[in-house]
Amino acid sequence: MDLEEIQTIWSEMSDQLEQQKKLTNELIMKMTQDRYSNKFDKITFYETIGAVICFLAAIYFLVNINKLDTWYLLACGIFTIAFLILLPVVTLGLLGKMKRMNIVKNSFKETIVGYTKAKNQLLLIQRVGIYLSFVLMFTCLPVFSKIMKNKDLFLQSKIWLIYLPIMAIFLFFFSRWGYKCYKNITNSAENILKELEV
Amino acid sequence: MGKEESFTGIIKENEGVIFKITTIYTQNEQDQKDLYQEIVYQLWKSFDTFRNESKISTWMYRVALNTAINQLNKSKKHSNTTGIDQVVLKQTENYDTEFENRLKIVYQHIHQLNILEKGLILLLLEGKKYQEISEITGLSETNVGTRISRIKQKLKSRILKN
Numbered sequence A: 001m002d003l004e005e006i007q008t009i010w011s012e013m014s015d016q017l018e019q020q021k022k023l024t025n026e027l028i029m030k031m032t033q034d035r036y037s038n039k040f041d042k043i044t045f046y047e048t049i050g051a052v053i054c055f056l057a058a059i060y061f062l063v064n065i066n067k068l069d070t071w072y073l074l075a076c077g078i079f080t081i082a083f084l085i086l087l088p089v090v091t092l093g094l095l096g097k098m099k100r101m102n103i104v105k106n107s108f109k110e111t112i113v114g115y116t117k118a119k120n121q122l123l124l125i126q127r128v129g130i131y132l133s134f135v136l137m138f139t140c141l142p143v144f145s146k147i148m149k150n151k152d153l154f155l156q157s158k159i160w161l162i163y164l165p166i167m168a169i170f171l172f173f174f175s176r177w178g179y180k181c182y183k184n185i186t187n188s189a190e191n192i193l194k195e196l197e198v
Numbered sequence B: 001m002g003k004e005e006s007f008t009g010i011i012k013e014n015e016g017v018i019f020k021i022t023t024i025y026t027q028n029e030q031d032q033k034d035l036y037q038e039i040v041y042q043l044w045k046s047f048d049t050f051r052n053e054s055k056i057s058t059w060m061y062r063v064a065l066n067t068a069i070n071q072l073n074k075s076k077k078h079s080n081t082t083g084i085d086q087v088v089l090k091q092t093e094n095y096d097t098e099f100e101n102r103l104k105i106v107y108q109h110i111h112q113l114n115i116l117e118k119g120l121i122l123l124l125l126e127g128k129k130y131q132e133i134s135e136i137t138g139l140s141e142t143n144v145g146t147r148i149s150r151i152k153q154k155l156k157s158r159i160l161k162n
Helices: A003-019 A025-063 A071-099 A108-149 A157-197 B003-013 B015-025 B029-046 B056-074 B097-111 B115-125 B130-137 B141-161
Strands: none
Touching (some): A108 B056, A108 B130, B003 B029, B015 B029, B015 B056, B056 B130, B115 B130, B115 B141, B130 B141
């Protein structure tokens, strides 16, 4: 198959598509109306649910912050609250940025550049999120234990002997997988950006 | 002519174009249906702002291609696509097997290109002049020419390899 043949096949397909019109006025308007009513739940449903859970947990920790009576428990509490508020806010903000792109006015080039940049930032945030969530695993357990049962887990070495090695194994495999995925996706995105911004 | 009537007229006239764009930017039927519906919706949404400032086809390709890029990130979240099944699924019902196989090979080659190259090759295969491709993509005409000859080279070497 050569390029001329590709062109011929494309034209032939276009002619056939031209002959078999399938859409009706009703179907076209139904598509736009269905889409309009689906719009809100579709775009941010999962992200919003996740954010709400994080915010509720952050509020719970904030309300009970006075129960964290040592400097290290307080530090864990502050980190946990900051993580639960900041990460969803930044992620939702970036998703919003991607959605606000002007599809009508922007050229194809501008859309690709905008999309690729926002996607890179989102991937970076997700990657940072993966690493920080391991720190979160370390910080939220003692905070929870102190607030719910008034127990200081840092004084109970047995729990850490089990908990820390399991966390280390998870961290090793999960971060290796995360880094690999991130690198592959961003590499191809970076190439397109470089090409377009020359 | 009312707004709905002129809109549906334009969509019916260009349904093949939307179908082709959805085919090169998606990997499965569900995503294709989803993108098809999203493109029609975005065209309807922007129909008021389109006041013959550019050619209908320029507006249509621009909105459709931009929507395809914006939709890339959302492919896992399927929404309701009622009604569209009967359109997208049956587009190829009249093709003979040999033609369908050749068409599959064409799409395979196009699918290997990056998101920008896919758009450019589509516009070229649609018979667009460099000037209109430049208006749709925002690249200069010279840039369009250079990129298209690179894509041709790329396709040629891939075809030879196979």
